[in-house]
Amino acid sequence: MMEYAWSKLTPKDALQIWQPKWITELDLRYLTHLYQPFIGQTATILYTTLFYEISPSNYYSEWFRIGDMLAVLNIGMAKFYEAKTRLEGIGLLKTYQLQKEDGNYYKLELIPPVAPDRFFRDPLLSSLLISQIGHQRFAILQRRYSIAKEYDESQEVTANFSDVFVAPFNVTDYQVDHYRNKHLMDSSDAEVPQLVEDTFNWELLYSLLKSQFVSKEFLTEEVKRVILTLHVQYGVSEEDMVPYIMYATDLSTGITDPDELMKLMLNSYEELQKTKKIAQKKSKQQAKKIEKIKNQATVNDIEAFKINLSYSDPAYSLVKVAKKMNCMEFLESIKKQRHGYVAASEQRVLRDLVDLSGLPSEVINILIHYILVVQDNTSLTKNFADAIANDWGQRQLKTAEDAVTVVRTREKEGQIKREQKVKQVTTKRNYQQKPPRIEKLPEWAKHENTAKDTPLADEKVAALKAKIAKLKSSQKEPEEG
Template identity: 30%
Template sequence: MQHHWKELIAVDRYTVQSRGVLQEVDRKVLTLLYQPLIGCRALALYMTLWGELELLDGQEATHHRLMALMQCGLPDIYSERLKLEGIGLLDTYVHAKEADEPKLFLYELRPPLAPDQFFRDEMLSVFLRRQVGRHLFIQLSNFFARPSIDETKFTQVTRSFSDVFSAVPAEQIVAGLSEEAGPELLEGKDHIRRDEASYVLDDGVFDFELFFAGLSKQLVPRRAVTAKVKEAIKKLAFLYGIPPLEMQKLVLGVIDPAYHIDIDALRRAAREWYELEHGGVEPRLVERVQPLAYRTMENI
């Protein structure tokens, strides 16, 4: 990891925007689900930038302002920013000006995952359970749950769009248009979007070439490993440390005669494999602070 002063200094400027309208449920998800994973300081940075989103309203400020608001140094702001980026809550862009001029950073807040997406995620849900313990994990899961309804007992009576609305004839539309109604009203602007948080795992975390090399195409056709299956394999391998040859066995155990790989069954199989290998100890989320070759053990 580079030192912060190589990328960021206090006189560098920043502005804030969001991928969508942040809502009250997002605050609850951030506080109760993400905070145990990223820590209180990273959450504080996110919430501060959320406040700055409205306060700055597109204007620029220097990082001295963030340091004053958070009452911490630039190294802390930089390191907490990296956590937000890594977990998919923040996209950072930089506009490099002349060599002797301050940089301009654009901090784009990404809304967190919806609760159902978070608890279905192969890694985040497991790391959360490891961080807070089984009892609190169940309590949090129940807090974000709602009673399920058996929809088979109901008959849908929802009207379709065409049942409710009708199209206006083209000649009426043309007659009603004015110069002010053209698309130039949005020139230089974008409509508000809602792109939820998504974190990225490098393809290098799992050797798919070795994985496919040892699989019979008759038993597991390549088409069975869809993009969703491939992403699940990558996350499970990263989470539980499953090597490609072991993953082959797990996939062979959950594929059905129609060559469909049940991702939920693969998750259960991966967890069972991990428990057998490690005696039920939960995997733990740790921050990568140095390349492995340069790490040293302290307080041995």
């Protein structure tokens, strides 16, 4: 039986909330307008509730039980855990565990939301928001948090420091308390969520750009983040990435404009889909091979898997494909084989898995295969996918092989459980089956009939014959008259 990650939390576990960076009401406004559409209402309410547990004059709260928080939010442990992990995945919460004899203690650090200037420049956060509210609402929020300086032709006449202040003569006597400074609160922005780079080959991209006279030195960290978001969110390969980078690069200087690349990404999702279709047409032979492998990887194959993968193992082909394809392509290939399509809700589920679960793409691909093929579900549903992703994240699965082993073990345990259930039902039926009813004879029927026939006397026989003759004669008299 699968153990869910949230089952390790108990209502008796203690919580304490910290704010290492000072959070203001303005941060809560950013949270509501910019984060809530894609982290969800429950996660947003959890963040604000945790924040208000902190005293206005302090940076941490008193200790309290998880059960108290569940009562305040009116939710169960599974919903609480899901909301907490969504905040962690997006970079708004950090969790530290301390085990003591009387139970578990958790310190939760609230991280302030990213300010609008960084939020709208970040490709991952912007794409998450656009996918939920659309371009029109996104543009409205951009205008709302923009400042337009219209000072006509005026010139700045602001006084500087040296015009007003004179440095004190004893400034050299100031002693810096490094320990105290190290622990002072700051108001810097939160860190944006980090993307996993395991599936992207930067060296290949650099070599492709070099042939186009674009040096890798001009790819700043901001540009690299846009590139990585294109790859993770939309499955753009290194080869397909080159024309987009070229479009956003000034060939005279060789500098790539991250804002232009970001704008291109947000407005060209349909174009990206066309690019992927063209790439699929160029590799028909490979697609047929993948389809054949997919058709072989059925439920029966899962039951036949071995723990150690080998070239003869049916799971080897599945793992090979899971490592090679990005999540969207993998999902589309299974849907195509079933003559279906990837619904918008499934796209959102997949996007959350990629952005928030922390699982590598190859592990998410095995998760998709398990839900759609092994479990024979028609669609990728959020609750089921989140439950499995939380469990696998708790198990710290890093490779497709690890995921296949977990699936195989789960199927084997399920088969044993089903066999035990059938055995119990059969035993219960045999126990409840009633024996045939046997009727008991009454006492008088148990003894044999010992009575003997006794012949009549001659006189009685003669009298009976006389009566019979008289009856016959009386019946004939009316007919004669």
